Amino acid sequence: MSTTRNLWDKSCREHVESRPLTADAQADLVVIGAGFTGNSAALAASRRGASVVLLEAERVAHGGSGRNVGLVNAGLWLPPEDVISAMGEAAGSRLLSALGEGPRTVFERIETHGIDCEATRKGTLHLAHSAAGYAELKKRCRQGNRIGAPLRLLDAGETAARTGSQAFHGSLLDPRAGTIQPRAYCTGLARAAVEAGARLHISSPATRVERGDGVWIVHANGHRVRAKALLLATNAYHRDLAGIKAPHYVKVAYSQFATAPLSPGMRERVLSGGEGCWDTAMVMSSFRLDREGRMIIGGVGNAAGPGAPIHANWARRKLRSLFPELVDLSIEFSWQGFIAMTSDHIPKLVEFGPSAYAAFGYSGRGIAPGTVIGAAAAEALLEDRPEAVPLPVQSSHSERFRSVRGAWYELGATVNHALPTRLRN
Template sequence: MTIDRASILWRASSREQVEAPPLDRSLTVDLLVVGGGFTGAAAALEAARRGASVCVLEAEIIGHGGSGRNVGLVNAGLWLTPDTVMAQMGEAAGRKLIGTLGEAPRRVFDLIEGEGIDCEATRNGTLHLAHSPAGLRDLEERCRQGRRHGAPLQLLDREETARRTGTGAYHGALLDPRAGTIQPLSYCRGLARAAKARGAAIHAGSAVQNLSRRNDLWVAAANGHEVKARALLIATNAYHLGIELPFKPEFVPVSYCQLATTPMPDAARRHILANGEGCWDTATVMSSFRIDQAGRMIIGGIGNLEGPGGTVHASWARRKLRKLFPSIADLPFEHAWRGRIAMTTDHIPKIVEFGPHAYASFGYSGRGIAPGTVFGTQAAAALLEESPAGLPMEPVKHYSERFTGIKAAYYELGATLTHMISPSPLG
């Protein structure tokens, strides 16, 4: 395969743009946000809507990290079942988070509509696909638990799953009609554009070299200038660039790769994901597929396409495409890329209150769009109101992860071996 493995579809197809020049002067603001992804852009928009002064400092470009490399599935909830969330967090805290994230897709699509964000928004649900009989039993239990919490989930049989997806490879599916798909980079840029239109200072190419506390203000040094702020939100997630003090988020970095074909012929588009649902499966080494507005098939899976196992992951994607959708098996891949996921051991996001009027939000474990939007929005509100009551979860003072490098290597090795030995799309 000769395709450039750093050719990101979302950058090529984005219709949203935002002017974000490098920081060229010193500022004093109410809220400083470090990181220009979903969380940071949503926080900036909320602060600007409230009439607060806000500055976003992004080291690269807006949406450079996971927000511009995301699959684009706007999912409700977490990977975990509701019962698991409550077992880990406690019933009251778990119910609060489950309820908040259950409503999160609606908030995403409301923002898209309200701000006129041009991001291929398609709210026709997502399909969690059973790769085996055991996977179907897992989905049956997820359906029961979700319905107990008011989620309008539907369990689909094999025939209906095949009709919706265009492949008979799966044993059934769990449909979540609350969810949908978007062009993730366009969404992120649209949030930043809307924030800037309301007065937010949005600066890309502005890596923070130093962050300190001085005279009851947070002070960030970037591009030879300083930004002083009463409140601070670190929203770097899996793309933290080494600001060691006063806080550095800890997580397991997991790679997720995607490959996008050229647009499908009209005949294939009429029977493959005709309604535009986004899909992922129940396999231990998870994979996903979806189409974009142009009709490109996008195949994704755990693995670092830019690392030593890149050829293995790319070959697996071709075999998976051939097994799932023979009619488009020979469509060339024209884009291929990978992103980093900030995985926490318990798969629950974190809000760390690491100093006065200072939060860090991270660890979405592969579900960045809806949780990132809500966590950023509510973190901005909590910091400006000086009250954590509206946060989706109680902040903690400290959070640490052990053996992150070993765990990351384990995930990559497992994905590489699975993709190497499995000729089946269900691997």
Template sequence: MTKTDSNLWQSSCEEVVSALPLDGDLKVDLAIVGGGFTGCSAALEAASSGAKACLMEAHEIGHGGSGRNVGLVNAGLWLPPESIAEILGAAEGSRLTGHLANAPKRVFDLIRRHGIACEAVNKGTLHCAHSEVGFEDIADRFRQQAALGAPVKLLDAAETQQRTGSPVFHGALFDGRAGTINPLSYCRGLARAAEAAGARLCANTPAIGISRTGDGWKVATPGGAVTARALLLATNAYHEPVEGISTPQTVPVHYFQVATVPLKGGHSDCILPGGEGCWDTALVMSSFRRDAAGRLALGAVGNLGGVGGSVHRGWAQRMIRWLFPALGDVGIEHAWCGRIAMTGDHLPKILAIGPNAYACFGYSGRGIGPGTTFGTLTAQALLKDDPSLLPLSPGEHHGESFSGLRSAYIETGAVLTHAVKVRG
């Protein structure tokens, strides 16, 4: 296997954005901390509306989960609509579900409008049933989505094999709204568009202190300070300690991916011929898709950089052979890993961290659609001082008990599963 930090999206990213460290003091309407999907979407929305915005990223734009994502542009969350409504209540659940049902359209519209070069393929996704129980799960999800008018279709095993090229699944749920992208290219394309609209982007600019100043906020960095009327904290799973602001509470979960050499001709032509992206119903979930060059990218829960890294690598090779036996042994060209910010109820959060200030986090592995939606709508809400524009009512507190132990438990389960069998 190749080294752990060989990120496919980094090597194939076509978008370039110039973002120098902050040097001096700046006064804006909206200060944004975090340069991922949420932060870049917020900066683009603010600048496009004529507001002054400054985005500060501790590393490079897209350094965190946005640059390590699987690249599936999904509608909705891991939870089906009825479960969301049960947790949030009917009205609030419908509000969130409605916004996220429209998330793929929002993403692909932004890609088209700003000419973002990110290998965008809007041909749907397949939620694949790894067992009979898994098929019962996707059948229920189909019922719920169809009741809301979603363009979904329940596929039997034969059609699933035809669409995926794999004989192992019991069926699949096809969602025509969804698709795939190079997530790092998309993130940097959003940033490039935001900069063109007038936003100030500051990479390698960690926020070291956040405080109230008058009727606004002050974000201190090593190179200067940004004062603003409104503040958005958009660090999600890659939050670094900042004096004056509590760390958003989540359960960090690692997700790794490997990518093969480009597959061309022969049996490879039967693998995802329609261009869908896939994930399965297994307890230790896995995903697979292809990129523009024909590589097969396979992902799963697990930390390649941890003690179980070699187990995860071995599993990935076995999984590819099991999914697509006709391929035989195929070379692995890339391997990389990222962090997901999970929450106990698997729902994203918006916290009111002070007057005219919000923190958005906890997408639980669904970063692209929700991140874009939350960033865009939160920027609108902050600039117009109108919380009703948010996709979710803000809370004032959110805690996660024993997050470190729960994270270790998930990783241990992934290692044990990957050590003894192909699917979870």
């Protein structure tokens, strides 16, 4: 395998003009973090005629937005009834409805702004790794159908025909969903925001936030940005920022490994329908193809940490167990990112001051929820309408034992990946 490289860096065809902050500025809205949430907020606010300053410590899509799997899923990781149980009937149903339309929102943004991001709306497959996993998918299908989601339960035969793998007991097809090149999509959102009037500043880490004379003052690169409203959209890549309490979440690593392109014959047999996939295992894994026909295998674990050799060996074994005919393909790319996990797996929107929100905690579902919640948060902040966001605005959110739990996730993934890969039984 070559030196660790992110495939999305190589294949991104989108570009946005940006430069560091070099002078004081004023705006209606200042956004910190140029990922899915921040770029979506900047685009929505600019299209409403508001002035926007978007600050990014590194480059656009530096964090999870430029490192994730690229599955544009509907809803949340949790089954619908669990969401309603955690949030209540009214709030849970509202969030499920909004995020059920999340993929449509994403693909509409792509079409409207001509974003070149390998958009493929062929659905996703949630794969049963065991008989118990298939029973769980039956439950999810019933619950989804009950709220109007067009989910279809597939048996082992149809799942094998769609994936090209005999490893699964069945699957749940969501035709609303699809796949994208995530860095390209995020960069395209930023480009669209700049074209709409937003001022984007990369290499401009915010270091301090304060409030004075009825406005927010954000310090970055030795300069000040004054704005009526503030959105913190750093998610799992939050840095020390004086003046506000850091968002609480558990930081979980997720790594991916991409092969050389499949041959034309292989592409006729493996994921020929273009679906993106993930499984029901406790230590989840995912796989999909990109535009060039590379197989991308992903799983929980840090491919740049102490367990890196274990995770890399797991990827090779996983590929062999799922698709024996791909065993001779070399792995040419590997990279990792971080997920902001919450205990209940529900995103959070915390109001930490007047006209100031922090949005975070997508628990591995950042693309559609980030797009939806970012745009809604911009509307809510600019119009003082918190009800515009399909998520309750909280005054605070706390997660206990964050570092310990993050280390526990990594240990569990490393131990699981060190064990022999189990085939279907």
